[in-house]
Amino acid sequence: MAKTNQEWWPQMLNVDILDENERDVSPYDEEFDYAEEFQKLDLEEVKDDIREVMTDSKDWWPADYGTYGPLFIRMAWHSAGTYRTADGRAGAAGGLQRLPPESSWPDNINLDKARRLLQPVKLKYGRKLSWGDLIILAGNVALETMGFETFGFAGGREDEFKSNEATVWGPEEDWETTSPERFEDGEVGNLKDPLANTVMGLIYVNPEGPYGEPDVEGSAANIREEFSRMAMNDEETVALIAGGHTFGKVHGADSGDNLGPEPEDAPIDLQGMGWENEFGEGKGPDTITSGIEGPWNSAPTQWDMGYIDNLLNHDWTSVKGPGGAWQWKPVGEEIEEAPAPHDDDTEEPMMLTTDVALKHDDDFREVLERFQENPDEFQEAFAKAWYKLIHRDMGPPERLLGPEVPDETFVWQDPIPDADYELIGDEEIAELESAILDSDLTRTQLIKTAWASASTYRESDKRGGANGGRIRLEPQRSWEVNEPEELETVLSTYEEIQEEFNSSRSDDVRVSLADLIVLGGNAAVEQAAADAGYDVDVPFEPGRTDATEEQTDEESFEHLEPKVDGFRNYLGSGDYDDMYDSPEERMVDKAELLNLTVPDMTALVGGMRALGATYGDSDRGVFTDEPGTLTNDFFEVLLDMEYEWVSVDEDDEVFEVRNRETGEVEYEATRLDLIFGSNARLRATADVYGADDGEEQLVEDFVDAWTKVMQNDRFDLE
Known part of the structure; x- marks a missing residue:
């Protein structure tokens, strides 16, 4: 080529x-308009169709335990879990899992089958239902069919039809490798921005442990760093891992050497399907995915405390499984076995190195023990963490659509208050422009402040921007690039103009600082163009409001600097x-x-x-x-x-x-x-x-x- x-x-x-x-x-x-089309759906009808697919086991890819529920949860998780706070890229929006490189990541082996199983649902609803929404909705429906009460679902994700080449996944040239160049100073434990996953081609961390070794301490450190790069704290991290591993099993009937090439390198006759398995029947009990084999608990298709109880109540030792990968088996007293997924036999539960790492890390273990003592708290924590995981990349609450959007708004959604006043019109805009230009603020100050406020926006996850006026709050107020001392002067002047204008009104018309900052920048641009001999009108739309400190996650906003x-x-x-x-x-x-x-x-x-x-x-x-x-x-x-x-x-x-x-x-x-x-x-x-x-x-x-x-925002x- x-x-x-x-x-x-x-x-x-x-x-x-x-x-x-x-x-x-x-x-x-x-x-x-995706949003307009989505709202034409009967969401309950769509969910019924997904439930029907979920229990209709196909000979070409038999369902474990008679349900594709765990497979769909993994699909949804791996779609949303690529999101990273450093640049807001990846995540579920766009349905990117069906495009390279995600479609062919080693961590996504056999998820091509999950999406192909859902193809009839996509074809039925066409443009009304994006792949981005369908993949996540299927995960939610799967949880619900297995006894879990989710926190809600929001639609409105748009589909991409081409991979985003701007997304940097790492320096390695081979899949499932870790180069020292991935970490600052070449040391494991401090990933370079904007990376989040610690291994090329994996969503998070190596389930066998760092560098494929059963190192629980190193694994815990990698887990904490990786999940923090999705803005998850320790409680959310434990809830997600424990909740997700309550369901299903991992597959490693034999070595991955039996697998053919990934979808993007597979023969044309496979029509976009990859990882053809030559071991045994190549499916069912002979399935090879992660290379690790076994369920986590005795009831892989129902919500219960089995995962946490098994992890905490038993001792575990590392062994090589049938797929040649490191996994952990219980030692000492007997453990309740799980039904085999495709016959009347039973299987002994196992754990991943990443599971055992939670038990051996003091802070993670404290959360596990609290959840074990308070199952309702575990249920709520997983519901909220899962909701955050699958919606983190969608932006502010007003973009969330559908009858299952919860009433509660979270600080991680960067909420902005509604205007409880009348917006300024043309007459007020002209009055305010004059006040701004007649102030002591220079043209450069006006332009730089407007830019500093608005240019925080990220199209990737719809965060940032001028709306909310967060440039007057921490951390943006103290960013070096925003020249804090000069910014303080500018904001003080804007506050005086705002106070004088708002207090002088006998009607309900008010102006926000967020609007004033943009208006000032626009007025300066118009004046600068006029001095060059050009009469231009910079469009201005009022309606921005000012967020509060309580509505601002300071730590999360640091990633926008x-x-x-x-x-x-x-x-x-x-x-x-x-x-x-x-x-x-x-x-x-x-x-x-x-x-x-x-x-x-x-x-x-x-x-x-x-x-x-x-x-x-x-x-x-x-x-x-x-x-x-x-x-x-x-x-x-x-x-x-x-x-x-x-x-x-x-x-x-x-x-x-x-x-x-x-x-x-x-x-x-x-x-x-x-x-x-x-x-x-x-x-x-x-x-x-x-x-x-x-x-x-x-x-x-x-x-x-x-x-x-x-x-933009x-x-x-x-």
Whole structure:
């Protein structure tokens, strides 16, 4: 196969991921609305169809114990469990489990069968039911059919039809491997951002233990780190593992050497199915999945305390199972056996290294013992943790649809209060714009504050953004990139304007700080464009409200802090250690999360530089004699061969821009500036904006991209 450009030149900055924001590869038309279609469903009818599938055992893939319930739970768990807080990517939204690489991960062996079993349900409801929703709903229905009371279900997940190439899964080139490069300083126990799983191709951690060895202490450490990267605490972690392992069994009838290639590498005649098993019948009692064999308790298809009782009440020793993998068997007194899944025989329960690790970790064990003494508490903890697991990537509560959405809202959903007042209209907007522009705040302060507030948004999990006004709360108020001292001044002025406006009204019209911050940025952009000779109107939609500290999970929001912000030319402290090799890679990653295209990113960076909206009001990248005016000067200088660019530090992050003829240093720049001249695609776009007739298009494109960023989180407008 011919090499791609990226394979020929692996060091070339890949901006192609921004094309995903440019075009829709869905087969549905532009007017198609998943949320609207989902609400046409009779959800109970869908659940009845899933229940029917669940107990209709097929000869081509026989159901364990006569039900596919445990298989569907694993499918749902492995779909949602890829979510990670570092960048908000992966998770159940998009139905990504049916696309590579997840479709062919070693940890997802035989889940292709689970989805194929559900294919008739998907075909019946078509566009009304996304795969993202169906996979999760099937897991919920499975739990309910086996006696568990779930906390609820919300629909509205959209399907993707192409893998997200922006998701970094790790440095390894082979599946089920762990490279020292996955960890900071090469030490196991401290994963580099944005990773969450400790092994390439596994959802979480190696069930046999770190590096495939039955090390319970190392396993417990990996579990805690991994689950914390999904924003799960110790109680939620234990509840999820114990609750999930209450059901079903693991399969390792023989070695994985019997398995054929994964779906994406399987022969064409298998039609998307993979892992063809040559051991015995290749299914039923001969199934090979994890390579570990056995159930966890004596009642694998009902909700009870069997898992916790077995784990705590018995001693366990490590052994090699029939599949050649490490697992644990009970020692000492007899343990109640489970029915065999496909005949009248019985099987002895087993445990994974990751199970026994919970017992040997003091904090995890304390939770286990509390659950054992209080079964109702265990039930509630698992219900809430499961609900969080399967909905964590859906964003704010207003995006959750269906009759089973619970009334309770959790802090992990980043709730925003409803407006209990009348929103400002055109007259009030004009009045407030005048008050803002007449204040002591500079144009640059207005633009940087609006950007800092809105640019926290992540399209991946719909978190962040200006709505909620959380820039005035911790942790955002203290982020270095937000220049806390200057931000304090800006917020104080906005608060004075808000107080004066709201207290002067005789009607119910009020303005939030969240709206004021965006309005101020918009007004500054309009003024900057006017100074350049362009009359533009930056769209503004009121309706943002201000969240409280109680509605804000400070620890969770720390993951939204940018280590590098290419748009404000902020290089950060430089002491971060993650999976990105350069500041420009982080800039492209941020642009992808902001739902920007290549022209969007280019116009925003060039415009922000012209506006002087840089971190610390630095002159780096401000290639103009009139900062604060929305011109195309940045691109003119960038493309002008009158200048040469000379590195001034050993990391090649900062450069002097020298006049070739005089040798005089005229400007200073960073890698985040130079990349728009060195990368072929970015330079091609810079050519357009830097042309003599390109400034007007730059202004128009900047306003469009700016508006997109300011309104990314306005789900109430959709």
